[in-house]
Amino acid sequence: MLTTLTVLTTSAVLFALGATGVMLRRNPVAMLMCVEIMLNAGNLVLVLGSRAQGNDAGQASALIVLVIAAAEAVVGLGLALVLFRNREPVDIDEPRMVRG
Amino acid sequence: MDVFFAPVMAACVLALLSALCVVTARGAIRAVVALLAHSLSIAALYALLAAGLVAVGQLLIYSGAIVVLFLFVVALLPPGGRELTSQPLRLTAGVLVGLALLAALFTAIQPSMGGGLQLVAPNAPIGSVAGVGHQLFDYGKLLAPFELTAPLLLVAIVGSVALWRRQGAPS
Numbered sequence: 001m002l003t004t005l006t007v008l009t010t011s012a013v014l015f016a017l018g019a020t021g022v023m024l025r026r027n028p029v030a031m032l033m034c035v036e037i038m039l040n041a042g043n044l045v046l047v048l049g050s051r052a053q054g055n056d057a058g059q060a061s062a063l064i065v066l067v068i069a070a071a072e073a074v075v076g077l078g079l080a081l082v083l084f085r086n087r088e089p090v091d092i093d094e095p096r097m098v099r100g
Numbered sequence: 101m102d103v104f105f106a107p108v109m110a111a112c113v114l115a116l117l118s119a120l121c122v123v124t125a126r127g128a129i130r131a132v133v134a135l136l137a138h139s140l141s142i143a144a145l146y147a148l149l150a151a152g153l154v155a156v157g158q159l160l161i162y163s164g165a166i167v168v169l170f171l172f173v174v175a176l177l178p179p180g181g182r183e184l185t186s187q188p189l190r191l192t193a194g195v196l197v198g199l200a201l202l203a204a205l206f207t208a209i210q211p212s213m214g215g216g217l218q219l220v221a222p223n224a225p226i227g228s229v230a231g232v233g234h235q236l237f238d239y240g241k242l243l244a245p246f247e248l249t250a251p252l253l254l255v256a257i258v259g260s261v262a263l264w265r266r267q268g269a270p271s
Contacts, residue, residue: 003102007145008212010112012205014119020198021123024191029128029173033135036166037119040142043154051149056226060235060242062146062154066161067249071256073166077173078260084177 007048014041028080032073039069108148114141128174132167139163150227 014037021034043062050058102108118141121134139162146155225231236246 001102003105003108005213006105006109006112007149008209010116012209013116013202016198016202016205017116017119017123019201020194023194023197024123027128029170029177030122030125030131033122033131033170036135036162037122037138040115040138040162043158044142044145047146047149047151047154050151050226054226056228056231056235057242059151059154059227059232060246062151063157063232063236064242064245064249066154066157067253070161070166071249071252073169074256074260077169078263081173081176082263 004048004052007044011041011044011048014038014044028083029077032076032080035076036069036073039065039072104148108145111141111144111148115145128177129171132170132174135170136163136167139167152227153229153232154227 018034018036018038018041021037022031025031025034043065046058046062046065048058050056050062115138118134118138122131122138125131125134139158143155143158143163146152146158234241236242
């Protein structure tokens with residue numbers, strides 16, 4: 001009981017922390033890391049729900065979210081590299097357009 | 101008292117502290133190392149919550165692949181690429197929105213706080229590879245989303261390679 005509450009609270013705080021980081025950081029790579037924290041928080045709730053309900057569906061969904069996080073990291077880091085190639089220091093608010 | 105409480109508490113504290121380090125670290129390398137610690141503590145939490153397969157996936161995909169990818173990108177960045185600091189107004193606004201989001205999330209999980217989130221089946225045999233595999237591959241369960249992740253990954257790889265080559269082509 002207390003264990004589930006702890007994990008649930010941790011997950012909520014992690015999600016809010018990641019969202020704050022996405023809003024505050026201006027380095028695209030750091031923003032992507034904050035998005036990864038938010039994804040981890042969501043995954044944690046899925047696994048916790050699976051444990052609480054005695055059902056494997058949450059864990060299977062968590063695995064799918066892991067794959068989606070990998071795809072997101074690939075595309076996001078590719079974009080970040082393209083931004084870093086031309087401008088320094090990098091500011092996520094600066095580019096108006098990315099060709100490609 | 102649950103025997104898992106102390107380890108779960110330790111992993112939660114570690115996850116929160118390392119996430120705070122990721123959000124506040126100035127240097128990119130420090131943020132990546134903090135992200136690695138965060139990913140490892142989350143994997144420990146999965147293992148404690150009877151999700152062994154997801155814990156192994158987290159270790160392989162997150163700690164093994166994604167964090168190393170982040171490290172490569174940080175190593176490829178031009179040296180001395182400093183990050184602009186946020187203006188005070190933006191900082192205040194961001195923290196306020198974060199706190200509002202936190203309040204909204206706690207309002208949402210309030211029903212569970214009062215004892216709504218009981219372990220329905222505390223000793224249910226969950227987390228086995230066969231059980232998770234049946235959820236993923238059985239027709240009518242999660243088969244369609246699982247199969248759709250394959251084209252998603254393909255499109256992501258082709259897209260990022262195309263983005264890089266187009267930008268890098270001599271013109």
